[in-house]
Amino acid sequence: MRIKKFSVACSSSTTDPLLVKAARGDPVSRPLAWMMHQAGRYMAVYRKLAEKHPSFRERYETTDLIVEISLQPWETFRPDGVIIFSDILTPLPAFGVPFNIEEVRGPVIHSPMHSEDCLKALHPIDLEKLHFVGESLKILRQEVGDHAAVLGFVGAPWTIATYIVEGGTTRTYTNIKSMCHTSPN
Known part of the structure; x- marks a missing residue:
């Protein structure tokens, strides 16, 4: 088997946001500042x-x-990064998993998927149902220009799977662990 080599070319620009330069490994003029809290909920x-x-x-x-919401902390503090206001479970409805977010409990999936057959009911992600993500990122990029990096995020596959199978937040991961051992596919 022949392994194909590839490389990624990154063009460096003097107008790139400081956080992008630092992430690329370029020298920066000062320490970075950005807020882990995506929205200034405080x-x-x-x-x-x-x-x-x-x-x-x-x-x-x-x-x-x-x-x-994404711009509120940026307009007040001018950090080097602006993180999009979102949630780790944003993509769920786009592949067929309805859910609610309850004030005290957080995310709740009323019909968790406890079997491989249930998981087969999921469909490929419908990106049109997530149009607001791309639109927001484009607007944020225009708003902050080269003054800040725009950061997005989403739940990792394991995190999303735990919510789909457990039905919400869990400390034990009982159902997903059981499913991993009994139905690894």
Whole structure:
């Protein structure tokens, strides 16, 4: 078997955001600053917006709200990175897993998938159902220009699988562990 070699070319630009330069390994003029907390949930402006739009899913599935919330900490503190306001479970409905986010319990999947047959009911991801993510990233990129990197995120496959199988947050992972041992496919 012949292994094909490849390389990734990264063009360096003086207009790249500082965080992008540092991630690439380029020298930077100062230490980076960015906020791990994606939204300034501690900020009065965010809490006021959340009162007006009480549904967490509405806030992270509506382009205008995503952009507004994502920019709140950036407009106040000007960190080197702006992280999109989102949730790790954002893609679930796009491949056939409905869920709710309850105030106290967090994400809840009312029909968890406890068998391989249930998992076969999932369909390939419908990216159109996630249009708000791409739209928000484009707007954020325009808004911050080369002053900050725009960061996105999503749950890793294992994290998403645990929610789908367990039905929500868990400390024991009983169902997913059992499924891994009894139905590894």
